[in-house]
Amino acid sequence: MATMFAFAESRGGALRKVALEAVSAARQAADATGGGEVHAMVVGAPGIGSTAPALGQAGADVVMVVEHAELARYSPEVCSATAAARLQAGGYRGAFFAASAEGRDLAPRVAAALGLSMAADLTEFAFEGEVLVGQHPTHIGKIITTVRLAGTPAIVTLRPGAVLVAEAGRTPVVEPVAPALDPGAARVVVTALGGKGDAQLDLADAPVVVSGGRGLREAANFALVEALAAAFGNAAVGATRAVTDDGWRDPATQIGQTGRIVSPDLYVAVGISGAIQHLAGMRTSKTIVAINKDKDAPIFKLADYGIVGDLFEVMPVLTEAVRKAKAGG
Amino acid sequence: MKVAVCIKRVPDMDLRFAIGSDGKALDPAGLKFDIADFDGYAVEAGLRLVEQAGAGEVVVVSVGPAAVQETLRKALGMGATRAIQLEAAAIPFDGMAVAAALAAELKDGGFDLVLFGRMATDSANQTVGPMTAHLMGVPCVTAISKLDVADGRGTAERQLEGAAETVTFPLPAVVTIDEGLGRPRLPSLKGIMAAKKKPLDVRPAQLGTASLTVDHIALPPDRPPGRIIGEGADAVPELIRLLQTEAKVL
Numbered sequence: 001m002a003t004m005f006a007f008a009e010s011r012g013g014a015l016r017k018v019a020l021e022a023v024s025a026a027r028q029a030a031d032a033t034g035g036g037e038v039h040a041m042v043v044g045a046p047g048i049g050s051t052a053p054a055l056g057q058a059g060a061d062v063v064m065v066v067e068h069a070e071l072a073r074y075s076p077e078v079c080s081a082t083a084a085a086r087l088q089a090g091g092y093r094g095a096f097f098a099a100s101a102e103g104r105d106l107a108p109r110v111a112a113a114l115g116l117s118m119a120a121d122l123t124e125f126a127f128e129g130e131v132l133v134g135q136h137p138t139h140i141g142k143i144i145t146t147v148r149l150a151g152t153p154a155i156v157t158l159r160p161g162a163v164l165v166a167e168a169g170r171t172p173v174v175e176p177v178a179p180a181l182d183p184g185a186a187r188v189v190v191t192a193l194g195g196k197g198d199a200q201l202d203l204a205d206a207p208v209v210v211s212g213g214r215g216l217r218e219a220a221n222f223a224l225v226e227a228l229a230a231a232f233g234n235a236a237v238g239a240t241r242a243v244t245d246d247g248w249r250d251p252a253t254q255i256g257q258t259g260r261i262v263s264p265d266l267y268v269a270v271g272i273s274g275a276i277q278h279l280a281g282m283r284t285s286k287t288i289v290a291i292n293k294d295k296d297a298p299i300f301k302l303a304d305y306g307i308v309g310d311l312f313e314v315m316p317v318l319t320e321a322v323r324k325a326k327a328g329g
Numbered sequence: 330m331k332v333a334v335c336i337k338r339v340p341d342m343d344l345r346f347a348i349g350s351d352g353k354a355l356d357p358a359g360l361k362f363d364i365a366d367f368d369g370y371a372v373e374a375g376l377r378l379v380e381q382a383g384a385g386e387v388v389v390v391s392v393g394p395a396a397v398q399e400t401l402r403k404a405l406g407m408g409a410t411r412a413i414q415l416e417a418a419a420i421p422f423d424g425m426a427v428a429a430a431l432a433a434e435l436k437d438g439g440f441d442l443v444l445f446g447r448m449a450t451d452s453a454n455q456t457v458g459p460m461t462a463h464l465m466g467v468p469c470v471t472a473i474s475k476l477d478v479a480d481g482r483g484t485a486e487r488q489l490e491g492a493a494e495t496v497t498f499p500l501p502a503v504v505t506i507d508e509g510l511g512r513p514r515l516p517s518l519k520g521i522m523a524a525k526k527k528p529l530d531v532r533p534a535q536l537g538t539a540s541l542t543v544d545h546i547a548l549p550p551d552r553p554p555g556r557i558i559g560e561g562a563d564a565v566p567e568l569i570r571l572l573q574t575e576a577k578v579l
């Protein structure tokens with residue numbers, strides 16, 4: 001029986017889905033060793049402790065609640081010091097973080113503080129005796145590297161969506177934990193958090209992603225992409241670098257080698273050529289649809305369903321058809 | 330303004346990869362190599378910082394075999410002042426092992442900023458930067474897409490999923506660079522000529538022990554080849570049918 005640690009990422013006082021995934025992964029790992037405990041840590045402004053039942057539902061036996069008025073926004077140094085102090089105290093076989101913007105910032109700090117290495121962005125993992133074995137997409141997704149990580153605790157980040165959220169239905173013990181570093185003494189301080197609110201479906205969580213490229217011709221025509229996303233109802237909107245470079249779309253929505261990596265059930269590429277750097281961000285999508293007027297566009301080599309045609313003609317018809325299908329007609 | 334930039338030599342991602350005979354690395358036949366994507370952005374950021382400050386130097390550092398000298402020369406051609414190769418027979422996959430060598434070299438170098446790429450294009454670990462910062466004992470901000478430096482402090486912006494953070498920190502610091510700070514300049518002919526005469530020191534890398542290792546590598550499972558189902562809006566009913574019955578996503 002081994003005890004597992006999970007870091008439960010939150011933003012704006014609410015848990016992110018990857019928090020539940022990290023706890024679920026820790027639950028799986030603990031169960032695989034014969035049913036050890038899962039200890040989840042959540043950090044935030046006073047009130048963040050109210051997330052404990054949701055963490056219990058995903059499999060936490062203990063929720064360490066780190067509340068402080070100055071921790072409303074992410075503090076890399078306070079979070080890493082507090083997680084490291086807890087892991088240092090010993091007894092944990094594994095420590096699970098999300099391979100999100102925050103988790104990928106945090107986990108290597110924690111590992112270094114413990115003098116350990118870590119394994120990043122795993123899509124699968126298993127403890128095999130003294131080592132953790134995991135799968136990590138490398139080389140812009142063109143290679144799957146199987147890594148072996150020695151050392152205890154095994155610190156890993158998990159690719160969003162790699163783990164199904166568990167329905168473990170536990171009622172966790174809540175344990176208040178003081179920050180291991182006075183937030184006022186942190187050198188690195190997040191002074192503002194801007195951008196979209198939490199209500200927006202994030203690219204990483206959306207079952208459907210509709211992305212637009214330069215074929216849309218101008219920023220205003222992204223309305224066609226947004227309308228299709230709205231017709232699906234469970235879709236987020238992505239973009240190519242050609243389009244974010246031109247300032248048509250928020251850089252945070254860029255999909256690809258130097259942008260976000262998504263793996264939705266359905267990816268719809270609208271007016272996108274399918275450059276290798278774009279494919280790096282979406283090639284593991286379950287089903288890929290492409291609409292492009294050039295039948296030789298590289299995206300058609302990958303697309304399960306390609307439509308050769310003018311997107312300005314196809315998109316309104318497709319949007320209406322999806323809306324009807326969703327309405328059950 | 331004294332800036333160090335840590336750069337990695339990585340295979341060019343446009344080429345078709347094959348697995349080498351040991352099953353742990355790419356088949357070297359036909360590979361081309363270049364500076365890692367984000368590391369190019371980091372070199373550009375370093376050059377701009379020193380240009381803005383009006384004085385200083387940009388030192389580029391790479392851990393690896395003799396071949397990394399080519400990568401270092403490219404950065405010198407872009408305008409870096411001098412280069413350091415930390416010699417190692419091979420580049421460890423373990424971020425801590427690489428970070429140990431970089432921190433040992435850079436710790437007492439008097440740098441205002443040490444820049445890294447957000448992640449290396451091949452290993453995609455995204456760990457070497459923050460680990461080096463910890464070993465150097467300096468603050469670290471990762472994956473930034475904007476940076477201002479004034480009065481011994483930095484202000485940076487980081488892209489999160491669907492949001493952006495503004496972060497402030499004191500110098501000296503480690504910063505890892507995402508896209509957004511400015512496209513890497515191409516080495517000019519004059520730059521390439523000048524680079525040949527710029528200092529390139531070679532020292533043994535004091536690598537840390539590696540506890541993260543590659544067991545084996547594989548190509549991802551093939552996707553079925555793409556299929557064009559029709560032309561124009563007439564193909565929409567067929568697409569809807571396939572999404573409902575075959576892909577079951579609608």
Ligand SMILES: Cc1cc2nc3c(=O)[nH]c(=O)nc-3n(C[C@H](O)[C@H](O)[C@H](O)COP(=O)(O)OP(=O)(O)OC[C@H]3O[C@@H](n4cnc5c(N)ncnc54)[C@H](O)[C@@H]3O)c2cc1C
Pocket residue numbers: 212213214215216239240241242243254255256257258259260270271272273274275276277278281291292293294297309310311312366
């Ligand atoms: C180091 C590096 C990193 C990069 N990282 C990324 C990244 O992360 N993400 C990314 O996306 N790119 C990235 N790129 C850029 C990438 O190489 C391509 O330039 C980019 O993806 C092209 O975007 P696009 O498909 O929108 O534009 P284009 O390649 O210009 O394609 C537009 C497509 O629209 C089609 N089209 C035009 N009009 C219509 C119409 N009326 N109806 C239907 N179709 C139409 C055209 O046939 C064409 O195929 C990177 C490049 C480099 C060098």
Ligand SMILES: Nc1ncnc2c1ncn2[C@@H]1O[C@H](COP(=O)(O)O)[C@@H](O)[C@H]1O
Pocket residue numbers: 335336337338365367368371390391392393420424427444445446447448449450452453454455456457458
């Ligand atoms: N062998 C190396 N030599 C110099 N810098 C490196 C090396 N490996 C990684 N780095 C730096 O660390 C960053 C992150 O690498 P990684 O953690 O492997 O994704 C890279 O973008 C480089 O800036």
